[in-house]
Amino acid sequence: MTTAVELIAAGTAVLSREAMYLDERRWDEWVALFPTDCEFWVPTYTSEGTLTKNPKTELSLMYFRGRGGLEDRVVRIRSGRAPAAIPLPRTTHIVSNILPLAPPEPTIVRLRSSWACHAYFPLMNENHTFFGRAEYELSLRDGQWLIAKKKTILENDRIPFPIDVYCL
Numbered sequence: 707m708t709t710a711v712e713l714i715a716a717g718t719a720v721l722s723r724e725a726m727y728l729d730e731r732r733w734d735e736w737v738a739l740f741p742t743d744c745e746f747w748v749p750t751y752t753s754e755g756t757l758t759k760n761p762k763t764e765l766s767l768m769y770f771r772g773r774g775g776l777e778d779r780v781v782r783i784r785s786g787r788a789p790a791a792i793p794l795p796r797t798t799h800i801v802s803n804i805l806p807l808a809p810p811e812p813t814i815v816r817l818r819s820s821w822a823c824h825a826y827f828p829l830m831n832e833n834h835t836f837f838g839r840a841e842y843e844l845s846l847r848d849g850q851w852l853i854a855k856k857k858t859i860l861e862n863d864r865i866p867f868p869i870d871v872y873c874l
Contacts, residue, residue: 713810715776717844718815720851725799725821728872733780737773741847745855746770748874751863767860768871779871795825797872813846814854821858836873837861 720739729737738748748767758764759773770776783791807816817874818828822837843855858874 717815739853795827798824815844
């Protein structure tokens, strides 16, 4: 039997791998962390302190229902057709304060984290730090923990230019 501590540790490892894959531009491995029916959502603020509640009816910074949307982003990043990725910024993600949102279950772990992404944009010779918090629902599928749902809250949402998934 797997203990709550072991389940949270397994979830923490997934969050750490996600950050590493983004920083190392290991796009295929990053996408593989998400099942085909995943949800990837970055809500926007409607007013100070109030986030959108429904990605299907309200504006979002990003919303992908299903891994296909993430795969499309990777195609655009690799092809150079994404304006924010020419040239691709260098990033370092820091994930911390990982805590359970609910008691873990044998096949579902819900976690929250704080995060920061330090990004260097070579074209403009500028550094920016994006930061926020995230909520994850991890699902055990075929013996592997996957990110079934990810909600990323970008706290400093007045961004100087377009950003993409690698800055979150």
